[in-house]
Amino acid sequence: MIGAMFPIVHLGRPWLFFWLMPYPTERQIWPNFRSPLVWDFFAISTYLTGSSLFLFLPTIPDFALVRDKTTGWRRRVYAILALGWSGTTKQWHRLESAMQIMAIAIVPVAVSVHTIVSFDFSMAPVPMWHSTIFGPYFVAGAIFSGIAALIIAMASLRKFLHLEKYLHPVHFENLGKLLLMMSLLWGYFVFAERLTTWYGNIGSEMTVFWQTQRLSFAPLYWTMVIANFVVPVTILSFKKTRTIAGCVVASFGVVLGMWLERFLIIVPALSHKYLAYSWGSYRPRTPEILLLIATFGAMILLYVLFSKLVPIISIWEMKIGEHPKLAHEQQTRDEAQTMWRTQP
Amino acid sequence: MTAMYGLFDRPDAAQRAYTGLKRAGIAPRDITVVSGEPFEAFEFSHRDHSMILFRLALMGGIIGFVSAVLLVRGTEMAWPLVTGGMPVVAWWPNLVIIFEMTMLGAIVTTVVSLLVTSSLPKFGKSLYDPAVSDGKILVGVPESSDVIRDTLTNNGAVAVKTVDV
Numbered sequence: 001m002i003g004a005m006f007p008i009v010h011l012g013r014p015w016l017f018f019w020l021m022p023y024p025t026e027r028q029i030w031p032n033f034r035s036p037l038v039w040d041f042f043a044i045s046t047y048l049t050g051s052s053l054f055l056f057l058p059t060i061p062d063f064a065l066v067r068d069k070t071t072g073w074r075r076r077v078y079a080i081l082a083l084g085w086s087g088t089t090k091q092w093h094r095l096e097s098a099m100q101i102m103a104i105a106i107v108p109v110a111v112s113v114h115t116i117v118s119f120d121f122s123m124a125p126v127p128m129w130h131s132t133i134f135g136p137y138f139v140a141g142a143i144f145s146g147i148a149a150l151i152i153a154m155a156s157l158r159k160f161l162h163l164e165k166y167l168h169p170v171h172f173e174n175l176g177k178l179l180l181m182m183s184l185l186w187g188y189f190v191f192a193e194r195l196t197t198w199y200g201n202i203g204s205e206m207t208v209f210w211q212t213q214r215l216s217f218a219p220l221y222w223t224m225v226i227a228n229f230v231v232p233v234t235i236l237s238f239k240k241t242r243t244i245a246g247c248v249v250a251s252f253g254v255v256l257g258m259w260l261e262r263f264l265i266i267v268p269a270l271s272h273k274y275l276a277y278s279w280g281s282y283r284p285r286t287p288e289i290l291l292l293i294a295t296f297g298a299m300i301l302l303y304v305l306f307s308k309l310v311p312i313i314s315i316w317e318m319k320i321g322e323h324p325k326l327a328h329e330q331q332t333r334d335e336a337q338t339m340w341r342t343q344p
Numbered sequence: 345m346t347a348m349y350g351l352f353d354r355p356d357a358a359q360r361a362y363t364g365l366k367r368a369g370i371a372p373r374d375i376t377v378v379s380g381e382p383f384e385a386f387e388f389s390h391r392d393h394s395m396i397l398f399r400l401a402l403m404g405g406i407i408g409f410v411s412a413v414l415l416v417r418g419t420e421m422a423w424p425l426v427t428g429g430m431p432v433v434a435w436w437p438n439l440v441i442i443f444e445m446t447m448l449g450a451i452v453t454t455v456v457s458l459l460v461t462s463s464l465p466k467f468g469k470s471l472y473d474p475a476v477s478d479g480k481i482l483v484g485v486p487e488s489s490d491v492i493r494d495t496l497t498n499n500g501a502v503a504v505k506t507v508d509v
Contacts, residue, residue: 022415030419034427034437042444050451057455060464065380068477083459084466087476090392091462092382097397098458102451105401109447116440319381 001302002295004044007037007120009291036116036123043116050109054102057095060085062311114142121265127204128197128269137189141258144182144228148254151175153303155248157312166313169244176247179254180236187229204274211268216281220260227257347471347509348492349376349484350501355383357500358481362388364495370485376471378482388483400457401450408449412442469509 008017020041024030031038063082067075085091118138121129131137151172158167194213197205212221231253235246271280284292306312352358358377365375377388384390416438424432459465471484480502485492488506496504 022419024419029423032427033416033420033441034430034434039437039440039444042441046444046448046451049448053451053455057458061380065477068474079467083464084468084470085464086466086470086472087378087380088392088462089377089379089382089389091464092379092389093392093394094397094458094462096382097394098454101397101401101454105447105451105454109444109451112440112443112447119440316381 001048002299004048005295007040007044036119039116039119043113047109047113050102050106054099054106057099057102058314058317059310060095061087061316062314065315066311110142111139114139126269126273127202128208129265131193133189133193133196137193140182140185140189141261144179144186145254145258147175147179147182148251148258151179151247151251152255155244157307158244161307161312163313166318172244172247173239173242176236176242176250179232179247179250183229183232183236183254187233190225190229207272208268211272212264217264217268221264224257224260224264227253228261229257345486345509346488346506347484347486348488348496348504348506349471349473349482350496350499351473351475351480351482351503351505352499352501353480354500355379355386355481358383358483359386359388361483361496361499361501364499365483365485365492368491368495370492374485374487376482376484376486378472378476378484380476380479383481396461397454397457401454404453404457405446405450407453409442409446411449412438412445415445416441469507471507471509473505475503 008014011017020031020038022031031041060082063078064085064087067078067082070078115135115138118134122131122134124130154167154172154175157163194209197209211217232250235241235250267282271282273279350361352361358379362375362377366372372391375388382389417433420433420438426432430437471482471486473480473482476482483496483501486509493504
């Protein structure tokens with residue numbers, strides 16, 4: 001939701017954002033489907049719809065459970081959210097099938113939405129933007145920062161909601177390994193992007209390149225490299241430091257580093273385009289700083305509200321984790337009884 | 345209509361009751377099993393297996409694909425403006441829209457199919473007991489008789505109740 005807001009903010013005339021929707025004007029002119037801005041509309045709408053539904057589906061049985069445990073207006077609200085779910089075998093089977101389909105479908109949609117966000121840049125003839133690596137670079141970046149944000153959210157929930165019983169150190173260790181892998185992948189993409197630009201030695205691109213490597217944006221660039229690569233790789237490569245605290249420190253580094261990465265994609269390139277007369281400098285003004293703070297605040301607020309109103313850990317899926325043990329116990333008991341009966 | 349159901353603590357007891365009801369001559373389609381979690385390891389959860397959602401999702405994807413092709417080609421041909429030196433019907437950029445609408449078609453169809461085939465939303469009377477949320481498993485039939493009561497009780501029901509549905 002926060003991400004979807006930003007293309008609208010940057011439209012120039014945000015109150016006319018509905019012009020992106022695929023319906024004709026009174027003169028039968030439709031949106032231009034060859035424009036990356038319209039791709040954004042389709043990609044973000046599909047991703048928002050898909051991920052919202054993918055989030056909602058497994059919560060239906062939990063809403064039913066909460067419905068049975070509450071009274072008054074809360075019961076009525078959760079009864080509506082539960083859609084009259086009772087938990088028949090047919091409902092369970094259909095729900096699991098739907099979740100399998102959604103799990104398969106949401107992956108290519110996630111890849112496409114982040115690729116299309118990268119297309120917003122790479123379709124433009126701006127130095128350092130017109131790059132074929134931008135698609136996978138943005139997809140990897142999204143997964144990278146997503147895992148980091150997930151680790152921070154999990155650690156916060158574990159501490160403040162006392163979920164130690166459900167969120168074990170092994171979960172953080174495994175996510176830490178994934179974050180380490182994504183950090184290495186990110187490093188590889190950055191190296192590939194920088195090497196090809198340097199080797200190509202095109203004047204307009206080299207201007208932006210040196211701005212980030214040695215000149216005014218170099219402090220931010222090397223902070224990004226340290227935060228996204230050096231810190232996570234150093235902490236997460238060793239089992240001894242791949243603790244909950246270690247993973248959280250590495251994740252904060254990644255969140256900071258990925259924010260700097262997006263800043264460094266946009267600002268140095270736009271302030272050093274082809275002709276020197278258009279070069280300029282940029283400093284964020286108060287409204288921009290407030291917008292940034294507000295988006296962080298809105299995200300945290302929405303997440304806290306969500307964790308307050310919705311079971312933050314799926315109750316029925318936790319129960320399923322106990323089934324293999326149950327089935328195994330039953331099988332062992334049956335085998336033991338068979339042996340007992342057959343042996344003299 | 346009066347229905348009778350038993351509440352069970354364990355899925356193996358519910359399975360025995362389900363088998364017992366079948367042996368008592370009740371058709372499997374008339375036996376309702378309600379639980380707070382799916383029990384894939386037991387026979388009673390296997391009878392409703394079906395691939396219908398996968399087929400419907402595929403159909404939804406095809407409908408999304410065809411709709412997208414018609415939308416992009418139809419609207420571009422309706423007002424043939426050359427943009428950015430591209431052909432009027434430019435398939436490379438159109439593929440982005442076509443892909444997104446195909447996936448949207450599959451996703452929306454999956455959710456609608458889930459709701460329709462699971463009879464959701466459903467806010468009327470149904471064979472349900474709030475004890476299911478406490479981990480009990482409900483096994484019930486849309487009729488009541490002493491045979492059914494005995495079958496449920498003998499197979500470990502902790503409570504047997506009747507309800508109008």
